[in-house]
Amino acid sequence: MRTIQINRYGKTDRLTIVNVPLPKPPAGYVLIKNSFISINPYDCLARQGKMWFLEGFRFPKILGAESSGVVTEVGAGVTGFETGDRVVVLMGRRGAYSEYVTVPESCIVRIPPEVKLEDAATLPVAGTSAYDAVHQRASVVAGVRVLITGAGGSLGSFAVQFSRLVGAEVTALCRESKIEAVRDLGATEVSDYRKYDLNKSGKTWDVILDCSGVLKFSSARSYLSQHGKMIAVLPGPSAMTQQMISSKAQKKLKVLFGNPTAEKVSRLLALVRNRSLKPLIGKEFPFDSIIEAHQLCESGAAIGKILLRVD
Missing domain, CATH: 3.90.180.10 (Medium-chain alcohol dehydrogenases, catalytic domain)
Incomplete structure (x- = not known):
């Protein structure tokens, strides 16, 4: 072979x-x-x-x-x-x-x-990681405002769908070439990450899911609501370091390390089977x-x- x-x-x-x-x-x-x-x-x-x-x-x-x-x-x-x-x-x-x-x-x-x-x-890596981020780390529920970076990738596209399935308001950032595909997944708002100005948006989010691996907590924290949290779904060295050394980051920043299991994959297969997940x-x-x-x-x-x- x-x-x-x-x-x-x-x-x-x-x-x-x-x-x-x-x-x-x-x-x-x-x-x-x-x-x-x-x-x-x-x-x-x-x-x-x-x-x-x-x-x-x-x-x-x-x-x-x-x-x-x-x-x-x-x-x-x-x-x-x-x-x-x-x-x-x-x-x-x-x-x-x-x-x-x-x-x-x-x-x-x-x-x-x-x-x-x-x-x-x-499903095993990206699917279960996104599921854990939305349901376990962030506890996203209906009406929660969620910002997802890297929404056009494998992790981000699953995160958009899991957030949508529970009724969250999803703002998705991705490359311009991926906007239509992400919009079809059900995001409330989709924008080119190169053109979307977080400062000028005037918005805050209850949850920020960084599926790009490049968003720094020091930049993102000002866009979190009072009790908001950022989940580094694809954690880079910056996110891991900040969580270790900053007491404020430990409260608002959560780093996710994937843990695929047969039980989780079975759950996602059922969602694909009934067409709730694409x-x-x-x-x-x-x-x-x-x-x-x-x-x-x-x-x-x-x-x-x-x-x-x-x-």
């Missing part, structure tokens, strides 16, 4: 496709033939070496946190799945960039027949085009999620 590896940190040319033996699932594990592999910003940061403190320096590494596919073999003791089942795969931080993957039975979720494989592949997929690349997929992810130009298609 083919797998995508990096042998050291660096630019996109570090991504190489190699042939490795097809794994055999041990007891309690399943073998899945991937159909779609999701590309996440973390994958690019990890490949660049910016997440070395989590990833370490042992190579080769196989990146990728999530995928969808079909079970082709089950190990001894597996009772919940069988050959032919369509499943979402939760890989943790790495390992999905392969034609086949082996994971414990507890790390896959059956996909309802009404849900497409490509839609299912978008995964936004910007582009699909063939497996061989991993370099181009990473380049697009780094550019920030993709609308929604980027996927690798495994033929």
Whole structure:
């Protein structure tokens, strides 16, 4: 089988496709033939070496946190799945960039027949992170005023929908090229982030969801209502540092670290099945085009999620 590896940190040319033996699932594990592999910003940061403190320096590494596919073999003791089942795969931080993957039975979720494989592949990282931000960290309810940055990306597009589903008033900021797509998701107001002047808007928000990773709390705090809070859904170093050193930031700024679980993914699959949630997929690349997929992810130009298609 083919797998995508990096042998050291660096630019996109570090991504190489190699042939490795097809794994055999041990007891309690399943073998899945991937159909779609999701590309996440973390994958690019990890490949660049910016997440070395989590990833370490042992190579080769196989990146990728999530995928969808079909079970082709089950190990001894597996009772919940069988050959032919369509499943979402939760890989943790790495390992999905392969034609086949082996994971414990507890790390896959059956996909309802009404849900497409490509839609299912978008849910474990961006979907559950946005859900946690809206429902757990921010406790968004009807009538709450929410500002979402990076609304045209995978995280932001989910955050817009989850906020809309509970009846929040959503102001969404994104690139001009993504405005129509974000408006179709139900945002109350959508603007080009380059042209929208927060100072001149005269508005404050009860919740600011930073899905861009670049909004500084020092700039955003003046746009929060009295009891408002900012959630760094895609936290950059600035957000993490400010929360650690500032007592005021600790009260108003919350940093979210994703924790995908099978239960959360099942909940989101149900929303997709009943058409309450629409995964936004910007582009699909063939497996061989991993370099181009990473380049697009780094550019920030993709609308929604980027996927690798495994033929």
